[in-house]
Amino acid sequence: MERLSFDSGVGVSCPDAGKRIFDCGQEVEFEMAPMEGITTYIYRSTYEKYYGGIACYYTPFLASMHLSSREKNDVLPEHNEGMRLIPQILSNRTEEFLEIAGALKDYGYTCVNLNLGCPSGTVAAKHRGAGFLAVPQELDAFLAEIFEKSPLNISIKTRIGVNDEAEWEQILKIYEKYPVAELIVHTRLQQDFYKYPARMDAFGAAKRLCVPLCYNGDIHSPEAYRALLFAYPDMERVMLGRGLIANPELIEELGGTPRRDKDRLRGFLSDICDRYIGEMSGGDRNTLYKMKEIWVYLGDLFEDAGKYVKKIKKATRLTEYEAAMDALFAACSLR
Ligand SMILES: Cc1cc2nc3c(=O)[nH]c(=O)nc-3n(C[C@H](O)[C@H](O)[C@H](O)COP(=O)(O)O)c2cc1C
Known part of the structure; x- marks a missing residue:
């Protein structure tokens, strides 16, 4: 069989997906x-x-x-x-x-x-x-x-x-x-x-x-x-x-070029959270649920972040979640 080229899906999307x-x-x-x-x-x-x-x-x-x-x-x-x-x-x-x-x-x-x-x-x-x-x-x-x-x-x-x-x-x-x-x-x-x-x-x-x-x-x-x-x-x-x-x-x-950029990470997470708030019904609860799913994986990226991550996971309101995030980003550096 002839080797197929990798054009697997583009359809609606990207002219410039070949970032390597x-x-x-x-x-x-x-x-x-x-x-x-x-x-x-x-x-x-x-x-x-x-x-x-x-x-x-x-x-x-x-x-x-x-x-x-x-x-x-x-x-x-x-x-x-x-x-x-x-x-x-x-x-x-x-x-x-x-x-x-x-x-x-x-x-x-x-x-x-x-x-x-x-x-x-x-x-x-x-x-x-x-x-x-x-x-x-x-x-x-x-x-x-x-x-x-x-x-x-x-x-x-x-x-x-x-x-x-x-x-x-x-x-x-x-x-x-x-x-x-x-x-x-x-x-x-x-x-x-x-x-x-x-x-x-x-x-x-x-x-x-x-x-x-x-x-x-x-x-x-x-x-x-x-x-x-x-x-x-x-x-x-x-x-x-x-x-x-x-x-x-x-x-x-x-690729050998880690930036360890906390501000970028914070912006990324805040942006995701804001977009969930804007697009999901169900108030704080559903947005928090989505953000906590990400935090299941993300916690280990920070040094000594255990107690802060625990607070994030326990948050029942977005204000608590934001405060826990602020505390974590202020106290912990990226590994
Ligand atoms: C929470 C979770 C949800 C997943 N959902 C899907 C899915 O919808 N479709 C799929 O093909 N694989 C799914 N996977 C499998 C991942 O795409 C991937 O194959 C797996 O995590 C192994 O790769 P990794 O070691 O890089 O995580 C899921 C994995 C996890 C942990």
């Missing part, structure tokens, strides 16, 4: 992992404004046949200007997948991502997400139909199996049959959930597929990134998830 970081002469593009509840359009577009350096963003999974208003907001072109965005679908039903893909086409998208990685017990039990990998014949039939009928190019984000790494070979044999626009490999089994370390070695087997590849899993530090490039010197794309939420400067740090 050079390491050991190798050009690597970074993608922001979809994270349900966190990487909303508000988070993504504010990230782009303050940090950038992302070649491609993904929406968290869309799972309703008729997009909910939250999902519509997430994919609206005017909410995603200037960025390359690929919407992600979680489904194991052809009709549902095609319906959502059709709606996304109407918004101007050209590529969609299929979620074959969600490890959640309830999702996997219904053979969706990573649970779909448990029924390879059904998965194959589903892929045959969507690749034939989808109005959009299809990229795939996958785990490497359900229970055992030995499954990976059979899964790759299935993917090999289709013109996958990009294969993002999260090198964990469904049963690993997030508890066990990523199995970086498994990535190598995917290299025989003639499709653009992207590595995902546990690249949270320069050390992990160096180990990845050492193992795969020709790596072209890396997707960053929790590490990027925990340290929005991660890409600069991986």
Whole structure:
């Protein structure tokens, strides 16, 4: 099969998504992992404004046949200007997948991502997400139909199996049959959930597929990134998830130019919070909930911030949250 070029999704978005970081002469593009509840359009577009350096963003999974208003907001072109965005679908039903893909086409998208990685017990039990990998014949039939009928190019984000790494070979044999626009490999089994370390070695087997590849899993530090490039010197794309939420400067740090810029971080967080206040109903409660989800990851970025982060997590009003943030930023430096 001819090697596909990486034009996976641009649709509504970015003419200039090719921001790159050079390491050991190798050009690597970074993608922001979809994270349900966190990487909303508000988070993504504010990230782009303050940090950038992302070649491609993904929406968290869309799972309703008729997009909910939250999902519509997430994919609206005017909410995603200037960025390359690929919407992600979680489904194991052809009709549902095609319906959502059709709606996304109407918004101007050209590529969609299929979620074959969600490890959640309830999702996997219904053979969706990573649970779909448990029924390879059904998965194959589903892929045959969507690749034939989808109005959009299809990229795939996958785990490497359900229970055992030995499954990976059979899964790759299935993917090999289709013109996958990009294969993002999260090198964990469904049963690993997030508890066990990523199995970086498994990535190598995917290299025989003639499709653009992207590595995902546990690249949270320069050390992990160096180990990845050492193992795969020709790596072209890396997707960053929790590490990027925990340290929005991660890409600069991986490129050897961390700024440790507290003012920028403060502006970034305030901007996100203000936008949630402006766009969410439900008063303080819902906005606080969204901000606290970010703080689950962000707290460790500061030196000795334990007691301040605790206050942030305990805040029940936005005024308390703001005061706790002020105290943290005044007292703690960035690691
Ligand atoms: C809270 C949370 C929500 C996530 N939501 C999604 C999602 O909607 N779609 C998806 O493909 N992966 C989702 N993931 C998985 C991440 O995209 C990523 O594959 C995983 O975190 C491993 O990468 P990392 O080690 O860089 O974080 C989620 C992970 C977390 C922790």
